[in-house]
Amino acid sequence: MDDKKNIILAVLLTAAILFGWPYIANHFFPAANPPATKIEGGKTQPLPKPGADPAADSPAAIRDRALVLKESPRVQIRTPKLTGSINLKGARIDDIVLPTYSETIAKNSPAVRLYSPSGTKDAFFAGFGWQGEGLKTPDANTVWTADRTELTPTSPVTLRWDNGAGQIFEIRFTVDQNYMITAQQKVSNSGAGAVSVKPYGYVSRMGIPHDPDTWTIHIGPMGVFNGAANYDVNYKDLDKGPSMQSFQSTGGWLGFTDKYWLSALIPDQKAAFAGQFRKGAGTQYQADYSLQSTVLAPGKAVTQTARLFVGAKEVKTLEAYQDAGVPLFDRAIDWGWFYWFEKPIFALLHWLFEHIGNFGVAIICLTFVVRALMFPVAQRQFASMAAMRAVQPKMKALQEKYKDDKPKLQQEMMELYKREKVNPLAGCLPIFIQIPIFFALYKVLQLTIEMRHQPFVLWIKDLSAPDPLHILNLFGLLPFTPPSFLAIGVLALLLGISMWLQFKLNPAQMDPMQQQIFSIMPWMMMFIMAPFAAGLLVYWITNNCLSMLQQWWLYKRHPVLSAAPAK
Structure with a gap:
C-alpha cells in the first residue's frame, strides 16, 4: 500500500513540475534568446530576427526609411562603432547603426540599427x-x-x-571611439x-522592444x-497611468x-536636473531631463x-x-541581487x-575551475554521507x-547525530553553493552582449539560444518545429542521461519515496532545461560528468558509501 502511495505521489509531483514549470519560468525566468538557427534536411540554416525590419521597406513600415533620410539635410556620423547621421531639421540624432553587431548570424545579415527617424517603423531618436522666456x-x-558635413x-x-x-544657439557635437556623443x-x-533659458535633452521611441521585461531582467525606462x-x-x-513619472536628482x-x-542621457553631473519618463500618443515613450533656468543678460553667453x-x-x-565619472553606469545591465x-x-x-577563443570551451573550463574550488567541500x-550511511540502521x-x-x-535522532558526530545537512552544502553559480551563469548568458551569437561546435551556433537540434522532428529531417515544451534537443537528452548516470552511482535511498523521486528527476530536468540557453x-552536462568522476574517486576513499547498508 505504501509503495503504491509513493508511486502516485511521485507521478503527481512529476506532472505538477512538468506542467506548472512553464508558467513559473515565464514569470521568473526570461526565455533564452530566440533560436538563431534551425536544422532543415540535416543542415543548419540561420533564422531572421523576430520582428526585425532592417531596411524598413516592408508593408509594416510607416514610410520607407531611405526616403525619409533623404528628405532633410544631414551630417554624417563615422566612428569605429557608430555610423549614421544627424538630422539638421530639429538637430535630431535619429539615424544610428552599430556596424560591429549583426541582427542574425547569417553572413549577409544587416547591422543592428538603434535609431530611426520619425515617420519610419520603430522610430527612435534623441536631441x-x-x-525659454522672452525669446524664440x-x-x-x-x-x-553645420560647419562640417x-x-x-x-x-x-x-x-x-x-x-x-x-x-x-549652438550645439557642438563630439563623439569618441565607442558610443558616447557629447553635446555642448x-x-x-x-x-x-535679458532672457531666460533652460536646456533640456530627450530620447523618444515608438513601440516596445521585442525582448520581454521580466522579474529577473528589466527592459524599459531606467535611470x-x-x-x-x-x-x-x-x-x-x-x-496604465500616470502617464508621466518624475525624478529630481543632482x-x-x-x-x-x-x-x-x-x-x-547624461546631464552635467554637477547640476541639479528634473528627469521624466512620459507616455505619448499610441506607443510613443520619452525620457527627458531639464536643468534649472538661467537668466542671460545682454552681451552674455551660457x-x-x-x-x-x-x-x-x-x-x-x-x-x-x-x-570616467558616469555614476553606476554598469547598472545599465540588470545584474540583480547577485551583482x-x-x-x-x-x-x-x-x-x-x-x-581560448571559444565560449563553449570557456564554459567547460569555468566548470573545471568551479569544481576544483569546491573539491574540499x-x-x-562525501565524508558526511559516509557517516550518515553508517548510522542509517540505528536511525x-x-x-x-x-x-x-x-x-x-526527533529528540532521539538529535542525540544520535550528536553522539555519532554527523550532520545531516552537510551533504546539501554543495547543492546550495551550486545554486548561485548556476544562476550567475544564467544571468551572464541572458544579459551580456559578449555571449550573444557565440558559437560552440557543430550545430551549436549560438550559446545564448536553445539547442536547435530537436529529437521529435528527427533532427530536422521532418518539416516542423516542436513547441518549446517538447523541443527536446540533443543537449537536453545528454543532460538527462548524465543526471541518470550520476544518480545511479549514488547508493539506493532507504526511503522509497526519495528513491522514486531520484529515479524520475533526470527526465523531469530534461524537459525543464530544454528551452534554456x-x-x-x-x-x-560538464558539471555532471565531473561529479561522476569525483564520485568514483571518492567512493574509493569511502567504500562504505557503495556498500550495502548494514542490517
Whole structure:
C-alpha cells in the first residue's frame, strides 16, 4: 500500500513540475534568446530576427526609411562603432547603426540599427534643446547650419541657428571611439534685454522592444537618481497611468535599456536636473531631463554640456565610462541581487574566452575551475554521507521504536547525530553553493552582449539560444518545429542521461519515496532545461560528468558509501 502511495505521489509531483514549470519560468525566468538557427534536411540554416525590419521597406513600415533620410539635410556620423547621421531639421540624432553587431548570424545579415527617424517603423531618436522666456527657441522644424558635413572622433561638428531676435544657439557635437556623443549647448544673447533659458535633452521611441521585461531582467525606462539605480518604471506602468513619472536628482542619468542596447542621457553631473519618463500618443515613450533656468543678460553667453550614450551594453565599455565619472553606469545591465557574484563569474568566463577563443570551451573550463574550488567541500560532503550511511540502521531502529511518538523520535535522532558526530545537512552544502553559480551563469548568458551569437561546435551556433537540434522532428529531417515544451534537443537528452548516470552511482535511498523521486528527476530536468540557453546545458552536462568522476574517486576513499547498508 505504501509503495503504491509513493508511486502516485511521485507521478503527481512529476506532472505538477512538468506542467506548472512553464508558467513559473515565464514569470521568473526570461526565455533564452530566440533560436538563431534551425536544422532543415540535416543542415543548419540561420533564422531572421523576430520582428526585425532592417531596411524598413516592408508593408509594416510607416514610410520607407531611405526616403525619409533623404528628405532633410544631414551630417554624417563615422566612428569605429557608430555610423549614421544627424538630422539638421530639429538637430535630431535619429539615424544610428552599430556596424560591429549583426541582427542574425547569417553572413549577409544587416547591422543592428538603434535609431530611426520619425515617420519610419520603430522610430527612435534623441536631441537637445532649450525652453525659454522672452525669446524664440529652436523647435522640431528648425533647420540648423553645420560647419562640417561629417562627425568623427577627430572632427567635431557645430550646429548654429540665429533666431533673428538677438539670440544665437549652438550645439557642438563630439563623439569618441565607442558610443558616447557629447553635446555642448551654448546660447549667446546680443539682444537689448535679458532672457531666460533652460536646456533640456530627450530620447523618444515608438513601440516596445521585442525582448520581454521580466522579474529577473528589466527592459524599459531606467535611470540613476541620487546615487541609486531605478528599475521601477515599466512601459506597462506608463500605459496604465500616470502617464508621466518624475525624478529630481543632482548627477545621474536616464534613458531606455533593452536587453543588449542602451540609449541614455547624461546631464552635467554637477547640476541639479528634473528627469521624466512620459507616455505619448499610441506607443510613443520619452525620457527627458531639464536643468534649472538661467537668466542671460545682454552681451552674455551660457554653456551647458551633456552626453548621449547610444550603443551596446558592453561590460568593459560601461565600466570605463563609470570610471570616467558616469555614476553606476554598469547598472545599465540588470545584474540583480547577485551583482557581487555575477560580475566575477562574467570576468572569469570572459578572461577564459579571450585566451581560448571559444565560449563553449570557456564554459567547460569555468566548470573545471568551479569544481576544483569546491573539491574540499565535496570531500566533506562525501565524508558526511559516509557517516550518515553508517548510522542509517540505528536511525531505522529509532524510527521503528518511536513511530508513534514524533517528538521523542526527533529528540532521539538529535542525540544520535550528536553522539555519532554527523550532520545531516552537510551533504546539501554543495547543492546550495551550486545554486548561485548556476544562476550567475544564467544571468551572464541572458544579459551580456559578449555571449550573444557565440558559437560552440557543430550545430551549436549560438550559446545564448536553445539547442536547435530537436529529437521529435528527427533532427530536422521532418518539416516542423516542436513547441518549446517538447523541443527536446540533443543537449537536453545528454543532460538527462548524465543526471541518470550520476544518480545511479549514488547508493539506493532507504526511503522509497526519495528513491522514486531520484529515479524520475533526470527526465523531469530534461524537459525543464530544454528551452534554456545551450550554454547552461553545456555547463550542467560538464558539471555532471565531473561529479561522476569525483564520485568514483571518492567512493574509493569511502567504500562504505557503495556498500550495502548494514542490517
